[in-house]
Amino acid sequence: MTEEITRRGFLERVAGGLVCMALPIAKGTAMAQESKSRIPILMCSRGEEWGKKALQPGWEILSGGGHILDAVERCANVVEIDPEDSSVGYGGLPNEDGDVELDASIMFGPTHRCGAVAALRRIKTPSSVARLVMERSDHMLLVGEGALRFALAHGFKEEDLLTEKSRLEWLKWKENMSEKDDWLPPAGGKYGGEGRPQGTINVLAVGGQGDMAGITSTSGLAFKIRGRVGDSPIIGAGLYLDNRVGAAGATGRGEEVIRTCGSFHVVEQMRRGMTPQEACEAACGRIVEVNGGIENVKTNPFNDKFIAISVRGEIGCAAILGSQEKPPQASFMDETGFHVVNGSFLIESGS
Numbered sequence: 001m002t003e004e005i006t007r008r009g010f011l012e013r014v015a016g017g018l019v020c021m022a023l024p025i026a027k028g029t030a031m032a033q034e035s036k037s038r039i040p041i042l043m044c045s046r047g048e049e050w051g052k053k054a055l056q057p058g059w060e061i062l063s064g065g066g067h068i069l070d071a072v073e074r075c076a077n078v079v080e081i082d083p084e085d086s087s088v089g090y091g092g093l094p095n096e097d098g099d100v101e102l103d104a105s106i107m108f109g110p111t112h113r114c115g116a117v118a119a120l121r122r123i124k125t126p127s128s129v130a131r132l133v134m135e136r137s138d139h140m141l142l143v144g145e146g147a148l149r150f151a152l153a154h155g156f157k158e159e160d161l162l163t164e165k166s167r168l169e170w171l172k173w174k175e176n177m178s179e180k181d182d183w184l185p186p187a188g189g190k191y192g193g194e195g196r197p198q199g200t201i202n203v204l205a206v207g208g209q210g211d212m213a214g215i216t217s218t219s220g221l222a223f224k225i226r227g228r229v230g231d232s233p234i235i236g237a238g239l240y241l242d243n244r245v246g247a248a249g250a251t252g253r254g255e256e257v258i259r260t261c262g263s264f265h266v267v268e269q270m271r272r273g274m275t276p277q278e279a280c281e282a283a284c285g286r287i288v289e290v291n292g293g294i295e296n297v298k299t300n301p302f303n304d305k306f307i308a309i310s311v312r313g314e315i316g317c318a319a320i321l322g323s324q325e326k327p328p329q330a331s332f333m334d335e336t337g338f339h340v341v342n343g344s345f346l347i348e349s350g351s
Contacts, residue, residue, distance in 0.1 A: 038313035039210065043332040044075060045202040045251050045307050050085070051331030052338045054078045054201065059333040068205050068213045069108060069131065075203040076104070076127040076215045083163045087199025090124045091163040092219025094170050095226050100161035102126040102219050103233040106134055109212035109243030114140050116233035117147040122158040127217045129156065130233070141233060173223050200232055202239065202249025204309045212311065214239050214247045221254070230254025236264035246270045246311055248279070252304035252319070256287045266308050266316075276308035276316030277344070284320045284346050294347055305343070317343030323350075 040062050042055050058075035062068060080089025087093065094100045104126035105116035115134025118141065120126050129151045133142055142150050152158070162170075200218035207213075216239040218232040231237035231254035238254065240263035241247030248266035250257040257263070262283050269279035283306045288297050297320065305319035307330045319328035322345025330341045 038315075038332075038334040038336075039206045040208045041206050041309065041313040041315075041332055041334045042071060042075065043204045043307060043309050043315055043330060045200065045249060045305065045330055046079075047329030047331055048340050050079060050201075051329075051340060052333075054203070055331065055333045055338065058203065058205070062205060062207065063335070068207045068211055069106070072203045072205050072213045072215045073106070073127055073131055076201060076217045077125050079201050080125045080127060080217055083165070085199075086166055086169065086222075087219055088201050088217050089126065089219065090159070090161050091166050092161065093166050093222035094162055094219075095224050095228070097226055098162065098167070098170050098174075099226070100166070100219055101224075101226070101228075102161070102217070103229060103238075104130040104215065104217040105233045105235055105239045106130045106215045107213065107235060107239055107241050107247075108134065109241055109247075112243070114235045116141040116235065117151075118143040118229040118233040119227055120144070120147040120151070122148065122161060123151045123156050124159055124161065125156075127215045129154075130215070130217075140235070143229070144227070170223065200238070200251040202251065202307055204241070204247040204249060204307065206247075206309060206311060206313050210243075210311055212241050212243050212247050212309075214241050214249060216249050218251075231257035231262065234258060236261050238263060240264045240267050242267050242271065244311065246276060246279075246309055246314075248276075248283075248306055248308040250283075250304060250306050253302040256291070256302065256304055260286050260290060262287070262304070262306060266306055270308065270310060276310050276314050277318065278316070280306040280308050280316040280318035281344060281346070284318050288320060288346060297347060301347075301349075307343075315341065317341050319343060319345045321345060321347050321349045323348055 054075045058071040062071040083091035101119045103118045107114045115130045117129050202216045204214045216232045220230050237258045248263040250262045266279040266283045269282045303321040305328045308316040317330040322328050328343040
């Protein structure tokens with residue numbers, strides 16, 4: 001079932017200054033019946049293709065009375081271990097040197113504790129390592145070699161994360177990045193270019209008693225500089241929650257989410273009284289504002305998307321770029337089943 005939570009409200013809020021005082025009206029689809037209270041509930045940043053696949057195992061845990069952290073971790077693990085997904089975990093697209101580096105964070109509402117790993121190599125499930133950082137250390141973020149050693153100390157096994165599919169994508173990029181280097185494409189000509197893929201998964205949950213948890217996991221920007229860290233392992237950027245208010249997660253260009261404290265911004269707007277939908281739209285508007293406005297973003301396009309959920313199970317989803325034909329999507333599971341959400345967007349893709 002797809003919920004078309006579209007509304008002119010995004011445009012009206014932009015025009016009225018709720019999203020960003022400087023932004024003019026722009027096209028958008030919009031969002032949801034936020035007034036519905038649906039708990040327990042699991043939400044993720046993926047739509048039809050991956051949403052149900054990721055959420056179903058976690059929902060079985062959550063609806064069966066299992067621990068909320070087990071539920072969100074299981075959802076993230078589904079995507080992390082699947083070689084067909086090129087943006088998270090095993091099979092994720094590598095850095096410029098051909099090495100897969102993974103980032104992840106986790107946050108638990110009742111204790112407000114967090115854990116994260118960044119630039120983690122050779123471990124398929126960074127979200128599980130992030131959970132151990134939270135539960136089995138007095139630290140919050142471990143990076144690189146230190147994160148790997150911590151994972152190995154807790155029984156994780158080193159594995160090659162570069163699948164044949166992701167290796168060929170890296171080779172395509174390497175051979176076509178310049179006509180002046182010594183890397184040559186096949187004799188038949190250049191590969192088709194799809195740009196630099198980027199992707200992430202956020203999983204947010206509210207349990208039956210109103211407690212919250214969340215995870216964000218990614219392999220980051222494809223072909224990035226070695227050691228580059230995006231927003232996903234940074235609490236307040238790629239993930240944030242407050243057990244009394246709600247939770248939010250981000251996907252897209254991580255640098256923009258970091259410099260606006262994106263997920264924290266969403267939760268704080270919810271604390272001030274915005275719905276999850278309004279708060280996601282406000283975060284998109286803020287990013288556009290700090291980048292000089294809509295026309296500047298149209299000239300140098302990039303995208304970020306936010307999803308959010310309130311402690312009552314109200315939901316939100318919004319992105320900077322989108323179209324009527326391809327709106328930003330999220331999905332959730334509750335007692336009524338699996339649902340896909342078509343979110344709102346601020347700028348028409350290609351406009």
